[in-house]
Amino acid sequence: MALPADQRKSILKVLMTSLLLDLISFTFILPLFPSLLTFYRNQDPSPSSLLNRVFHYLNAYKNVFAKPIDSRYDIVLLGGALGSLFSFLQALAAPFIGRLSDKYGRRTALLCSMLGNTLSVALWVAATDFRTFLASRIVGGLSEGNVQLANAIATDISDPSQRGSTMALVGACFSIAFTFGPALGAALSNITTVAQNPFATTAGVSLFLIVVESLYIYLRLPETHPRLTRLQHAQPTDPSSVNKGQKMDGEAATTPSHKEHTNNPALLNLVHFLFLLPFSGLEFSLPFLTATFYVGSQASPSALNGRLLSMMGLIASLLQGTVVRRLPPLVTVRAGVVACTVSFFLLARVSSLPGLYSAGALLAITSATVVTGLNSLGSFEAQEGERGAVLGRLRSWGQVGRAAGPLLFCSVFWWVGREIAYTTGGVVMLTVCVVVFTTLKSPPIPPAGQKT
Incomplete structure (x- = not known):
């Protein structure tokens, strides 16, 4: 039931x-990130400081390219490197967090993750030097498990017919946060409360939100793992499954039954990796691309980036709250990879703001669909006792792609130029389209309320 x-x-x-x-x-x-890294660089200009040693290696990397890279991009490149480090650490931690939630429960794993998040933001509040700030990013990368655990909880509380719409709500939270969060963070950075750390106000409000969230989870969120809770969950209709170890009273099976996969989890992991590898590189390259629109102009590329990202976030959140949650997950994945492919080829030749915004709208469709759809498909392939692990591995492979994508794409971008870089990304995304359209299948979804 x-x-x-x-x-x-x-x-x-x-x-x-x-x-x-x-x-x-x-x-x-x-x-x-640009302002933070500039602040820490000015705090300790010594060539032997950790940050300047990082810049030394960054410049050595830049010098291998045939075309010179303007030094104004140093901070942006370093910010991207920190983002890649964060994603790589998440890739390492995601499977462990998933297994933790399968063994001890979603609520316990989520509260443990919140302890790490709280420590990470507290380090940022106290970060008057780059070394402490770097430590905060490392702790945050290793402990951030909220998204994958939210997907596991959404799977626990949803029958197959509800799965896609619930996952879309998780995706909508992403879009809403990315629409308003960065603007709020930038506004708070203009308020100085601690002279030694001009970003303490932003960090302090962030810490406050994390603490409130932790208390809210502790007080209001029940355990949802079927093995550890009395919540009523979907039961198998096949009586023979009892003989295979699955109990009809909702208790854990003593011996897990064999799972026939519609889409093998290893295939979904590969698709997630192949998709995020070029897509994350495209996302990271947008500041470089928008800067080319204002060469010799006094206009601010940062302002254009802000407007573009806000538009994309708004479109994505509207799609996830309306269309995406009503469509089968495979349809959303297919729509997203096609939109991303078209966007790549458009960005290879775009030379006007309307063209840039058109590509941004296509990327918003991609943001609203692909990862949400893959998480939904992955949730169908996991049995009750392994959902955390399966969804954790799916996220881990995606984070590997997100860690490597910016480095690889920007290397191509600076080595051979924009047109070839985006065209190459489009070809890779075409390959992803072929894999998605020829190998992935739509799982059988019974009507709401029907036993599964």
């Missing part, structure tokens, strides 16, 4: 509220 509607609605409300708090707090820092 499916989870009662009122119980599911209550858990979903807590889940979405806590995830919004987490993601808004997380996005505060995104527009501040």
